[in-house]
Amino acid sequence: MEDIQQFLPEDQQVTVLRRRLKAWFRKHGRSLPWRETRDPYQIWVSEIMLQQTTVKAVVPYFERFLARFPQVEALAAASEEEVLQAWEGLGYYSRGRNLRQAAVEICERFHGEFPKGLDDLQSLPGIGRYTAGAIRSFAFDLPAPIVEANTLRLYCRLLGYDGDPRDRTGERLLWSFAERLQPQRNAGELNQALMELGSQVCTPASPLCDQCPVSSHCRAFADSSQNSIPWKRERPKVTQLVEASVAIRSGETYLVRQRQSDKRWAGMWDFPRFGIADISSRTRMTRQGLKKLSATVRDELVRTLQVEVENLELVTEIRHSVTRYRIRLLCLRCDFTHEMETADSTRSSGGEIAWKTLRELEELPMPRTGRQFENILSGKQS
Incomplete structure (x- = not known):
């Protein structure tokens, strides 16, 4: 297995990255409904909706869904048919079914209180490693590494990693980097900054490197390889x-x-x-x-x-x-x-x-x- 330590930055560089990312986010981060709350229920709903769906499409669904199911207890009490009707148009309907089932388990197993532990969160239907980290850091401001589409791309470019980010070595590297980035305080703000930078600046095609607050620490930018990183799998035949x-x-x-x-x-x-x-x-x-x-x-x-x-x-x-x-x-x-x-x-x-x-x-x-x-x-x- 490839030695991942060669890709990981030193502690001093990590400190600089954190500081610059937070400063950039405070100035350029978008105002989104789920960023205005620390309610783990609302954050959880938003994160599930954002899977496979754009931010622009999610906002009206998010607001209507919360109007209909304002608390986890209301969602747990709803029928599957009611939840699917509210989810209609978002697609990937297993997300809605899992959301309702997880709400039932939160009420039954955790007495309506969202767990803070990553293992407890991941034990709920539809909540994987990334979503658990997002809830833990955004709602409770506790350290939790996150790797999703936008941060995966950002991490690969920062580290200059041109291997497959989704194989065993790639996953181990990116999660290790995400964990090293975590601060003891304001973890939620840092993770929001990472996701926002990946979404708005470190884009899949033609990244806006001249607007990136950490381009001086980006190995892909230094090597002019940002358009070939991350490694892309061949798309399945249509x-x-x-x-x-x-x-x-x-x-x-x-x-x-x-x-x-x-x-x-x-x-x-x-x-x-x-x-x-x-x-x-x-x-x-x-x-x-x-x-x-x-x-x-x-x-x-x-x-x-x-x-x-x-x-x-x-x-x-x-x-x-x-x-x-x-x-x-x-x-x-x-x-x-x-x-x-x-x-x-x-x-x-x-x-x-x-x-x-x-x-x-x-x-x-x-x-x-x-x-x-x-x-x-x-x-x-x-």
């Missing part, structure tokens, strides 16, 4: 998929299904949705193509839901991405005619189904694309 989402109408109601725990968007409600193998992401929806699509959709509805439909029409198409998949979603509307006799046994194996009005759907958690389709059906968006 897979193109075509799916159909079908709004089956019966009077004023539509058939929806709650997605099962082993499926994407588990616990959310959605119109029946399934893959379409014989249409590509580029196939034009000509008259012949629509006829072929209609036949495929009818067959799939009989097979999976055992319902017969008529008057199929293509309402819209939605292009979206889920991890490494690029999905072309064909949104169709049709009229329910009748169900086949074996419907109950078939449906019971595929998740709960219900007939809901469009107004009732507003109260159910739906994936973003399902909500887009519902809004189109309701006339809220074209």
